[in-house]
Amino acid sequence: MSLLIVGTVAFDSIQTPFGKIDKTVGGAATYIALSASYFTKKSGIVSVVGDDFPDETMKEFNRRGIDTSGIEVVKGGKSFYWSGSYHTDMNTRDTLVTDLNVLADFDPIVPADYLNADFLMLGNLTPIIQQKVIKQMAKRPKLIVMDTMNFWMEIMPKELAETITMVDVLTINDAEARQLSGEYSLVKAAQKILNMGPKFLIIKKGEHGALLFNKEQVFFAPALPLEDVFDPTGAGDSFAGGFIGYLDKSKDISFDNMKRAIIFGSAIASFCVEKFGIERLVGLTDDELEERVQEFIDLVQFDISLV
């Protein structure tokens, strides 16, 4: 196993200005794994579901080369369920329901096959679970990427701070970067957060793109201007999945290659938001993906020669 993904596999009910969908398959690990599968063919998920989770989705994971032996199925249990409603601007949403269900007692066990994975992607979950996974690994992965959110900054800042010291890349959004650092300027926020441990920080700005920082460099990738953003659910996870999937495929964790990985991640995320849930992430073709990446190149490339 080359890429290990930890995160929720779940059901979502989503309402957007364009419509609604009830109890569709979602969860951070679902979006991450599907997106990564366009690059790497050797990934596995560590997660937990109830026996209400559709077998068809497990088969779809397997068809796409995603190992599901690390997904614990709790007999008689119900899968994690989230319901939310997006505002017109599509950048803000209200959470209507969060039912932890089987996630409440989740104690991750990394299967033997995964213990030497080179790439570890920690989807948004309690930092305690994220840490438990890191500690189970037989050897330190080449790259650990961690996603988190404001919720953990508020209810377990100490555990979060500790977990952050153990990872290489942290991904959060702009509001979270400001909250975590206490700095309004994202440049200052980034430097403070990089001093907390991670070597790289990705600040996700939704429709305004993403920034990649290390202590010396900064790279900016725009989001593709789309005719319609149909459903933003999973965009950040798709981005992370494309990012780490590309890095795993290319086996190069330099800053320059991370730039490429961010463009591929942004391309995958731009598909994700075109339809409800994971619908658009299933069955993309290589041609569609290349065409989309070409759109990113066309969007930002300019030719200035300074003498």
Added chain:
Amino acid sequence: MSLLIVGTVAFDSIQTPFGKIDKTVGGAATYIALSASYFTKKSGIVSVVGDDFPDETMKEFNRRGIDTSGIEVVKGGKSFYWSGSYHTDMNTRDTLVTDLNVLADFDPIVPADYLNADFLMLGNLTPIIQQKVIKQMAKRPKLIVMDTMNFWMEIMPKELAETITMVDVLTINDAEARQLSGEYSLVKAAQKILNMGPKFLIIKKGEHGALLFNKEQVFFAPALPLEDVFDPTGAGDSFAGGFIGYLDKSKDISFDNMKRAIIFGSAIASFCVEKFGIERLVGLTDDELEERVQEFIDLVQFDISLV
């Protein structure tokens, strides 16, 4: 005269989270002309001031190759005065005072020397004045760029719509693009606005960069992530000034050259916000400017070869 600039030359009082300044020189044409002067040496302003306007600023304009013979000085009159206060996010502000003063009776007269200008920049003003200037030109300029704002969309939509049909490039911010088109998606908004007349649309997104559209293409330029944005006043006008100044200098109004012009405009705007008012726009060196443009190149360049 190669570049004619129409707009306010005025006083501003500005309050930001970083401090305040009283009655400093401002106005759209001031920012546009100073920014353009880093590229073109043959520009002139059409505007009006009271005799309270400092002679020293007029001399500074002249030193920078900006002709001021088109700035009418009203004896005993007071210059346009604006006062505003920025919120912590620096993207929103409250207007505290708007005293039109001599601007209330402004009837622009384009001096003979300017009647054949190749480039015309219409800073934000009532669309009626903007139109009057276009109609006075002896020949149609090669490129007319027009800035406007939500205020005119609300109080004189008909006159605004008419003026828009007469220009080549319209510059507005994202909220204004949505308001003018009635479309939330900026891609859809852009296509609707391009159908209203202009061949190019620039949507300014402040700290989130700028988009350039024509009917077939789109280009995105980020704003430079800065440690501190000290005072955003004039950023949009500096951007427009750098944009049209670069086009005038290079005499090339292709989409590809407009991309470059947007990068140079963004670079000038990134200096503007570093200090209060026009302070940072006076006395920039070529080296500083080139260094800043190089930062833009480094910020967005990536190397992906699709086969």
